[in-house]
Amino acid sequence: MEDSRDIIISFRNAEIVNGENPVIYGLDMDVRKGDFVYIVGRVGSGKTSIIRTIIAENPLCYGEGRACGFDLGTIREKDIPYLRRKMGVVFQDFQLLMDRSVEDNLSFVLNATGWKDRRQISCRISEVLEAVGMSSKAHKMPHQLSGGEQQRIAIARSLLNSPEVIIADEPTGNLDPDTAEGIMQLLTGINRERGTAIVMVTHNKSIVERYPGRVFVCSNEECKELVRKSPDGQDTGCVEEPENNPEGNER
Numbered sequence: 001m002e003d004s005r006d007i008i009i010s011f012r013n014a015e016i017v018n019g020e021n022p023v024i025y026g027l028d029m030d031v032r033k034g035d036f037v038y039i040v041g042r043v044g045s046g047k048t049s050i051i052r053t054i055i056a057e058n059p060l061c062y063g064e065g066r067a068c069g070f071d072l073g074t075i076r077e078k079d080i081p082y083l084r085r086k087m088g089v090v091f092q093d094f095q096l097l098m099d100r101s102v103e104d105n106l107s108f109v110l111n112a113t114g115w116k117d118r119r120q121i122s123c124r125i126s127e128v129l130e131a132v133g134m135s136s137k138a139h140k141m142p143h144q145l146s147g148g149e150q151q152r153i154a155i156a157r158s159l160l161n162s163p164e165v166i167i168a169d170e171p172t173g174n175l176d177p178d179t180a181e182g183i184m185q186l187l188t189g190i191n192r193e194r195g196t197a198i199v200m201v202t203h204n205k206s207i208v209e210r211y212p213g214r215v216f217v218c219s220n221e222e223c224k225e226l227v228r229k230s231p232d233g234q235d236t237g238c239v240e241e242p243e244n245n246p247e248g249n250e251r
Contacts, residue, residue, distance in 0.1 A: 184210075
């Protein structure tokens with residue numbers, strides 16, 4: 001029997017909007033502890049709008065939605081920072097503060113989320129940098145790092161408050177294939193070793209095939225979980241996308 005306490009993100013008959021325009025109707029989705037979930041679809045199909053709804057950047061006006069214990073339909077603006085403290089967010093363009101060192105980027109987040117003790121802050125920064133293989137980069141400026149290194153720092157930032165889930169919007173989109181491979185190994189390792197759920201938007205079909213997870217496909221104003229069955233009826237964990245649903249980056 002499934003335990004509802006394991007559900008981190010949930011939508012029921014939800015309408016997802018981009019601005020004032022609905023892009024997804026009738027979304028049903030559960031993300032549980034330890035899940036690795038992909039959201040794929042062509043440009044403008046609504047996949048990034050789902051991510052923005054989860055982090056309460058887009059409003060949920062119709063249907064039900066919950067994330068990390070917060071009701072996305074009724075959440076108050078003053079509570080949004082508390083929601084985001086329970087999740088880590090990783091963006092395609094890294095979103096590091098370019099005028100601050102790696103260490104200062106991370107301490108800024110900790111200070112903003114209520115950490116006060118300098119020794120605890122320093123220890124936590126060391127822990128997350130070690131977790132992403134960036135222990136020697138604490139005093140570097142972002143412009144001194146490669147794209148892959150900057151993304152690793154962004155992932156370290158997402159781990160600072162031990163989130164239940166990491167929301168990753170095209171985290172490999174700006175990276176070359178070898179660097180993207182390293183980022184995927186890092187994310188799947190975090191998922192496997194820490195039990196942190198991952199929800200990842202991607203346009204890279206080969207990544208989805210090499211690192212199996214649950215797959216939701218956005219198409220025709222819907223987002224449905226995709227399951228491919230083997231001849232004996234078992235779920236193979238592989239992806240079989242509709243031919244009329246090419247993937248791509250969403251605006």
